[in-house]
Amino acid sequence: DFVKIFDYELNLIDEEYVGTILGQPAIFNNNIIFNSRINDKNYFFAYQFNNLNLKQGFNITLNNDADFSGIKCLNLNNVNSCIFKDKLNYVHIVDIDSKTGSSYYTSAYNETRQTVPAIGDIDNDGNLEAVWWFKDSGNYGFLVFDLSQRNIEWTIQNIFAPFGPNYALKGQPVLVDLNNDNKLEIA
Numbered sequence: 001d002f003v004k005i006f007d008y009e010l011n012l013i014d015e016e017y018v019g020t021i022l023g024q025p026a027i028f029n030n031n032i033i034f035n036s037r038i039n040d041k042n043y044f045f046a047y048q049f050n051n052l053n054l055k056q057g058f059n060i061t062l063n064n065d066a067d068f069s070g071i072k073c074l075n076l077n078n079v080n081s082c083i084f085k086d087k088l089n090y091v092h093i094v095d096i097d098s099k100t101g102s103s104y105y106t107s108a109y110n111e112t113r114q115t116v117p118a119i120g121d122i123d124n125d126g127n128l129e130a131v132w133w134f135k136d137s138g139n140y141g142f143l144v145f146d147l148s149q150r151n152i153e154w155t156i157q158n159i160f161a162p163f164g165p166n167y168a169l170k171g172q173p174v175l176v177d178l179n180n181d182n183k184l185e186i187a
Contacts, residue, residue: 003015032049032054033071033082042086044084046099064086068113069115071116074128079097081147083130085115085117085132089106109135113133113135118132130147131144131145133173142159173187
């Protein structure tokens with residue numbers, strides 16, 4: 001329930017109560033970025049660390065739960081942005097500079113696993129895409145979201161079926177040029 005900053009000898013420098021942290025946080029441009037739940041409301045937070053103090057930069061109230069959201073931040077078309085997907089599979093793009101966020105519908109299915117996006121230009125069109133594991137009615141696939149056009153580029157469903165009722169997919173997609181053709185593959 002706290003963001004804590006320690007020095008190199010693990011002495012506590014500062015801490016702030018932030019509620020229950022949800023998903024995987026990110027560090028970007030001296031900001032600690034994370035989603036949190038306080039009193040049954042979900043928030044996107046940006047905290048700054050400077051002069052040995054934590055200071056809240058801003059927060060955005062989220063309409064949906066962000067239980068499984070891993071955040072990636074980058075400079076997107078000259079705008080400092082953070083990208084994540086909430087429990088109802090809405091893709092969120094937060095403009096860090098203007099402190100505003102937008103969300104985009106992708107699926108009628110609820111997310112049940114941690115989802116951290118992989119980001120890269122996988123179709124060589126000059127635009128970055130975010131790639132997430134995607135679960136439809138029972139099997140896993142991929143969701144590819146064009147971050148410039150702000151829409152679903154494509155989905156592939158049913159490429160991987162769970163083995164038995166206790167199977168849980170672990171890890172996240174990775175974008176890499178595996179065959180040295182100057183194009184990214186999803187690994």
